[in-house]
Amino acid sequence: DGGITQSPKYLFRKEGQNVTLSCEQNLNHDAMYWYRQDPGQGLRLIYYSQIVNDFQKGDIAEGYSVSREKKESFPLTVTSAQKNPTAFYLCASRVTGSSNQPQHFGDGTRLSIL
């Protein structure tokens, strides 16, 4: 079945540590997105990529980094510069070229501080 796989499901970060969240899709979608979700708040966009080897900052990119070396993969690194990383992180993808295509989401990674 086609879909988006995020791993790990749960992740713990120590002080000063960088951690990387994985996102893989087999939907052949060009565009991929990373969102952060905090309790009671809407999803906030961290980074997005419309095509391989290209990505743009979203609304809350500080303390995060991404790469897009393959169409299927869009990993997110939460750096030590992100002082409040505890949140639920969601990866999404969509077909480009048409505004009527929804974003499809993975099942998220919950990141906590040790």
Added chain:
Amino acid sequence: EDQVTQSPEALRLQEGESSSLNCSYTVSGLRGLFWYRQDPGKGPEFLFTLYSAGEEKEKERLKATLTKKESFLHITAPKPEDSATYLCAPNNAGNMLTFGGGTRLMVKP
């Protein structure tokens, strides 16, 4: 700046008690509005896309409608399995979504 407000934040219903969820938005160059359902610990699941004012979409007990400034998700005779958080997300001229904070629906048997 695009803005989206969903109300109420939480809604408790008895099984069979119909109600509506509201999504008010201010978006530059609206190019559709999406509704999602999110279960605890899961990613949002796509429900509907609405493109223009006056449009309606239905799926089982859910019906979504759209005006120029609002969208409504009507739930008819809900069941406990309809309990979830419902998110709306207008799509702007740049094909970027802005998500509301969601409405957490709890349906008691």
